[in-house]
Amino acid sequence: AEAAGDGGGKAKAAKGGDGGAKKQVARKAGDEWLFRGPATYYPKVQVQVVEVVRAVIVKPNQAVKLRARKACTDASGARRLAGEQWLVSRTGAYLPNVDEEVVSTVQAFVLTEKKALHLQATRTFTDAYGQQRKAGEEWLVTHTHAPTHTPDVYEKVVGEVRITTLSNRQFAVVLDPFDAASKRLRLGQKDLRRGPATFFLHPGERLERGIQSVYVLGDDEALLLSAREACTTDDGVRREPGDRWMVYGPRDFIPPTQVEVSETRRAIPLDVNEGVYVRNLKTGRVSAVIGSSYMLAPDEELWAKTLPPAVEALLAKQGRDKVGSTSAGAASSSAAATPKRDPTRVVTYRAPHNSAVQVYDYKKQRSRVVFGPELICLNPNEEFTVLSLSGGTPKKEGQIRSVALLLGPDFMSDVVLVETSDHARLSLKLSYNWHFEVDAKSRAGGDAGDDDAAAQQLFAVGDFVGDACKAVASMVRAAVAATSFDDFHKHSARVIRSAVFGLDERAKVRDRLVFVANRLVITNIDIQSVEPVDQRTRDALQKSVQLAIEITTKSQEATARHEAERLEQEAKGRLERQKITDAAEAEKARKQLVSLQAQSLAVEAEGEAKAAATAEADAALISGQASLKSAELRAKAIRIKGEVDVAQLKAKTEQELQHQKALDELEIARAQELAQIEIEKFKKTVSSIGADVLAEIAQSGPKAQAELLEGLGLSTVLMTDGSTPISLVDAAKGLVANP
Numbered sequence: 001a002e003a004a005g006d007g008g009g010k011a012k013a014a015k016g017g018d019g020g021a022k023k024q025v026a027r028k029a030g031d032e033w034l035f036r037g038p039a040t041y042y043p044k045v046q047v048q049v050v051e052v053v054r055a056v057i058v059k060p061n062q063a064v065k066l067r068a069r070k071a072c073t074d075a076s077g078a079r080r081l082a083g084e085q086w087l088v089s090r091t092g093a094y095l096p097n098v099d100e101e102v103v104s105t106v107q108a109f110v111l112t113e114k115k116a117l118h119l120q121a122t123r124t125f126t127d128a129y130g131q132q133r134k135a136g137e138e139w140l141v142t143h144t145h146a147p148t149h150t151p152d153v154y155e156k157v158v159g160e161v162r163i164t165t166l167s168n169r170q171f172a173v174v175l176d177p178f179d180a181a182s183k184r185l186r187l188g189q190k191d192l193r194r195g196p197a198t199f200f201l202h203p204g205e206r207l208e209r210g211i212q213s214v215y216v217l218g219d220d221e222a223l224l225l226s227a228r229e230a231c232t233t234d235d236g237v238r239r240e241p242g243d244r245w246m247v248y249g250p251r252d253f254i255p256p257t258q259v260e261v262s263e264t265r266r267a268i269p270l271d272v273n274e275g276v277y278v279r280n281l282k283t284g285r286v287s288a289v290i291g292s293s294y295m296l297a298p299d300e301e302l303w304a305k306t307l308p309p310a311v312e313a314l315l316a317k318q319g320r321d322k323v324g325s326t327s328a329g330a331a332s333s334s335a336a337a338t339p340k341r342d343p344t345r346v347v348t349y350r351a352p353h354n355s356a357v358q359v360y361d362y363k364k365q366r367s368r369v370v371f372g373p374e375l376i377c378l379n380p381n382e383e384f385t386v387l388s389l390s391g392g393t394p395k396k397e398g399q400i401r402s403v404a405l406l407l408g409p410d411f412m413s414d415v416v417l418v419e420t421s422d423h424a425r426l427s428l429k430l431s432y433n434w435h436f437e438v439d440a441k442s443r444a445g446g447d448a449g450d451d452d453a454a455a456q457q458l459f460a461v462g463d464f465v466g467d468a469c470k471a472v473a474s475m476v477r478a479a480v481a482a483t484s485f486d487d488f489h490k491h492s493a494r495v496i497r498s499a500v501f502g503l504d505e506r507a508k509v510r511d512r513l514v515f516v517a518n519r520l521v522i523t524n525i526d527i528q529s530v531e532p533v534d535q536r537t538r539d540a541l542q543k544s545v546q547l548a549i550e551i552t553t554k555s556q557e558a559t560a561r562h563e564a565e566r567l568e569q570e571a572k573g574r575l576e577r578q579k580i581t582d583a584a585e586a587e588k589a590r591k592q593l594v595s596l597q598a599q600s601l602a603v604e605a606e607g608e609a610k611a612a613a614t615a616e617a618d619a620a621l622i623s624g625q626a627s628l629k630s631a632e633l634r635a636k637a638i639r640i641k642g643e644v645d646v647a648q649l650k651a652k653t654e655q656e657l658q659h660q661k662a663l664d665e666l667e668i669a670r671a672q673e674l675a676q677i678e679i680e681k682f683k684k685t686v687s688s689i690g691a692d693v694l695a696e697i698a699q700s701g702p703k704a705q706a707e708l709l710e711g712l713g714l715s716t717v718l719m720t721d722g723s724t725p726i727s728l729v730d731a732a733k734g735l736v737a738n739p
Helices: 309-317 331-337 453-457 464-481 485-490 492-501 535-689 691-712 728-735
Strands: 007-013 032-036 047-054 056-058 062-068 085-088 092-094 100-107 115-121 138-141 155-162 164-166 170-175 190-194 197-199 206-213 215-217 221-227 244-248 251-253 259-266 275-280 286-290 300-302 325-327 348-351 355-361 366-371 374-377 382-384 387-391 396-402 404-406 410-419 425-436 513-515 520-532
Touching (some): 410 464, 535 691
Antiparallel strands (some): 007 032, 056 092, 164 197, 215 251, 221 244, 221 259, 275 286, 425 520
């Protein structure tokens, strides 16, 4: 069997022997061992190769989890028990022993400044940092322990923990904080951590309400605080559990762990006509604060004042009509459509002009009347008196609800059924003008006071409309019952007015009816319609009315016909006179027209002659001017053509000169560049050959000749072709050896 350098073979002895290795080892039947490479293994007959084992590659930030199949000693020399697990984190190839099996490959966790690892011990052991961990214990591993961490076999990764960062405007309260000295959690305690700070939450720690921002209080803000346990505040005051106090701005505030922020309060800005209801928590007393900005005290809270639904609907409607009244059928729908009132605000009602509003104080058991125009502010124990009035025609009870009682003058209408003495039943539609008798001071507006009996008397009758209409109807029915139909039809107004207002000492009808109970005064009665209820009476009345209408119509037709005839004769006379006048005016106009035509013909003849003479003169002038202008233009054209020819010749000459000059410059530049190229070529040739080589080349001829002569045994030789004369003087100098 071939065993690679990073592997080996697993062999098993079928029976006793030495196993076939170079080093003879006694093996028993069933023994297993590992043959490590690189090598060639030849098993004996009694040895069985079970498998070829490959090495496990351990990369950086990795480890191999191993488990002992039986008691053995690992590669580091540590004794392992059967079933025990351990890690091998050394980088490189690792060949498991025959008694070891690979469970898995474990990846290391990279720890940074913003990430930590939450671990839990599955059994008691000592971790990689020398700390003893008990079963079930949880702890945190950060980058301060190691840049990477490989979980041990007895470590369970619960999760990654992100760093908690607090800015300088934040703080956090940690519940059950970790004590670094004792390595334990302080259960039931709290730790306040102010920013700027960064930290990891240890296992078991948690933030109360997460990361919180510093409370920034303006000059109109405050915090309501309550003590959870006994403590001493920053200002040195001792607080007991349950104490309530306030911290006022402007300032920054971070509450200690013993203090709870109940709420943030702001000063309530109030105008002159605005207010809030405030309740004292110690005494329970409710008061109204009106007209100035107010900050609640620690033992105070806003109190919500509830009102009946009918009053709520009237208050919501007061901005949409003039008196703040509503019908019973529309109360629920209007209340649903309007925005909800703030119950802590002081209830206000704008009493309209010439009205009265009654307010009842349930605590003092008395009422007050306010005359409009006035803004009414309710105290905590006060309520409006809601008026339920009759409405419609005929009047029905409970149709109108209102807070304000209008003082008039105004009118109301009603339908009254009466029966005459001859049993003719009639339906009368009556309108009454009414008002309340109130002095001028009260009509000016303001509070009438608690003891103003006259003002309180206005609200003595709950439904003054229904009461007045019933009283007047009874009077009218009594008077009509004693009158025949014919008499009542002729004198209905007198009968009704005398029945309602009565007669004075001079038998004249009075002008008013006063209801003493509530000071209501009726000043006039208008009979809008009288309709018989019985059909026969209605037919007879209709016939008499039609007969009267017919007589009146015929009389009016005769009068109109006579008037039309008179107007027709007058119109004919005016028409004839107008015709004569128009004929005279036409003759005058015709005479004037003939005169104007004659004048027009004379002017026309004179104008034609003058126009012909003027046209001939102008034609001659224009012809002469045109000839002169033509001559000038021809001369100017000749001059312009000559100038253009000269300019063209001059431009052509300049272009030729510039062209020749450019050619010369190009030729000169070319010659210079060729010369420069030759120079550069010679320089590069000389530099490439070298000065020494050139010197050797120069000396090579004479030197070779000298060496040849020396080889021939000659010191000097003079050679000639026989035709060239030789100067003996110069030759002798050459033959003489240099010293």
